[in-house]
Each structure stands twice: as C-alpha cells, then as structure tokens.
Amino acid sequence: MDTNKKLVAEKAVEEIKDGMTVGLGSGSTVYWMLQALGERVKDGLEIVGIPTSQKTEKLAKELGIPLADFSSVDGIDLAIDGADEVDPHLNLLKGGGGSLVREKIVDILAKRLIIIVDETKVVDYLGTFPLPVEVVPFGWETTSKRIAEYGCLPRRREQNGEAFISDNGNYILDCDFESIEKPAELHENLKMLVGVVETGLFINMADVVMVGHAGMVDVLTKA
Numbered sequence: 001m002d003t004n005k006k007l008v009a010e011k012a013v014e015e016i017k018d019g020m021t022v023g024l025g026s027g028s029t030v031y032w033m034l035q036a037l038g039e040r041v042k043d044g045l046e047i048v049g050i051p052t053s054q055k056t057e058k059l060a061k062e063l064g065i066p067l068a069d070f071s072s073v074d075g076i077d078l079a080i081d082g083a084d085e086v087d088p089h090l091n092l093l094k095g096g097g098g099s100l101v102r103e104k105i106v107d108i109l110a111k112r113l114i115i116i117v118d119e120t121k122v123v124d125y126l127g128t129f130p131l132p133v134e135v136v137p138f139g140w141e142t143t144s145k146r147i148a149e150y151g152c153l154p155r156r157r158e159q160n161g162e163a164f165i166s167d168n169g170n171y172i173l174d175c176d177f178e179s180i181e182k183p184a185e186l187h188e189n190l191k192m193l194v195g196v197v198e199t200g201l202f203i204n205m206a207d208v209v210m211v212g213h214a215g216m217v218d219v220l221t222k223a
C-alpha cells in the first residue's frame with residue numbers, strides 16, 4: 001500500500017520548480033512527498049515551504065526543507081496535500097489527521113492544488129469516511145447536537161483516552177454521515193453553525209488528483 005503512496009508522492013514532487021513557494025500538506029502520503037522533496041533540496045532545488053501542521057513542520061525541518069514565515073509570503077505557487085476521500089468532481093474529504101483548518105487555509109491560497117492519494121481514497125460519494133469537523137471546545141456538546149441534526153452521528157475524537165486537540169487548540173468531531181450527496185450544501189450549512197471552525201469538505205479546490213495504483217499513477221483533472 002505504501003508503495004503507491006510513495007510513487008504518487010514522487011510524481012507530484014516533479015511538479016515543484018525552482019523559486020516556488022510550496023504548500024506542504026499533512027499525512028502519511030505527504031510524508032513520502034517530503035522525503036522526495038528533501039532529496040531534491042539537497043540536490044540544489046531552491047524553494048520555500050509553508051507547512052500545514054506541526055508534524056509537517058517538524059519533518060520538513062529535519063529534512064532540511066526551508067520554510068517561510070506564512071505572514072511574509074505573497075502567495076503560494078503550488079500546494080501538495082493528501083485526502084481521505086476524493087469524489088468524481090474532485091471534491092475532497094480531509095482531516096483524518098486533524099489538520100483540516102491549516103490545510104484549508106494553505107490549500108485555498110495555492111495557485112494550483114495537487115492531491116496525492118492511493119486508489120483506496122477514490123469514491124463515488126464522500127462520507128463513508130467520517131467527516132472531521134473542527135469545533136471550539138466551549139459548548140462543544142451543543143455544537144455537536146446541532147451538527148447531528150444534519151443526519152450524522154458526531155463523535156469527539158479521542159487520543160490516548162483524552163480529547164484530541166488540534167494544532168489550533170480545538171476539538172475534532174468525526175461525523176458519520178455514511179454518504180454525503182450534496183457536499184457543497186452540507187459544508188455551507190455546517191459552517192453557519194456557531195462553534196464550528198471548519199469542515200473537512202474541500203469543495204472545488206483540487207486542480208489535479210494523482211492516484212497511485214498497481215505501480216502506476218493516474219492523473220485526474222477538473223472537467
């Protein structure tokens with residue numbers, strides 16, 4: 001399985017050129033992207049990265065990938081990120097690693113967003129993977145009940161028996177919808193709820209999805 005993740009990650013890194021400011025996504029597929037990018041930087045590639053999570057920041061530093069101060073960059077040329085699900089319209093469900101807010105802030109700024117996944121992530125409808133929704137801790141039980149009215153079962157994410165805390169100091173509710181037929185509408189409705197910071201639905205954001213399967217890479221582009 002990791003062979004496909006590595007393959008697709010290496011293919012995406014070929015798109016990075018000298019002088020670019022690059023959004024660095026999060027997750028186990030992005031791990032391979034960072035490894036390949038670290039090698040290219042060692043060979044002289046000159047780029048700066050904007051990490052989307054503390055984990056990515058730490059790994060990028062270890063690999064010698066130069067990072068920019070986000071507040072000082074004019075724009076992002078290219079972002080490369082993973083996803084938990086991709087639908088036929090290239091809408092995404094993300095946040096399995098809990099980094100959805102920073103990922104969305106960085107990915108939305110990028111002139112081009114490349115998503116790297118293996119074939120297990122490609123679905124007809126989003127929602128088999130529970131939708132991560134980041135909420136502020138204050139009054140989270142109330143927020144959770146209001147989210148549930150949209151037809152899901154929200155569960156607060158736990159780690160080592162404690163509430164999982166995002167890089168932004170918030171909780172993540174994993175919301176089991178089973179199937180999301182209208183992701184754009186659902187995203188807009190959930191965003192309207194006070195207490196919701198962001199949802200893991202990335203609508204109309206990806207320009208390219210690279211899918212690794214059976215030792216090959218399929219490139220899906222927006223119709």
Ligand SMILES: O=C(CO)[C@H](O)[C@H](O)COP(=O)(O)O
Pocket residue numbers: 025026027028029030081082083084093094095096097098099100103
């Ligand atoms: O959204 C994410 C983290 O918040 C990741 O991109 C997503 O979970 C995919 O991760 P992986 O490549 O490990 O399957």
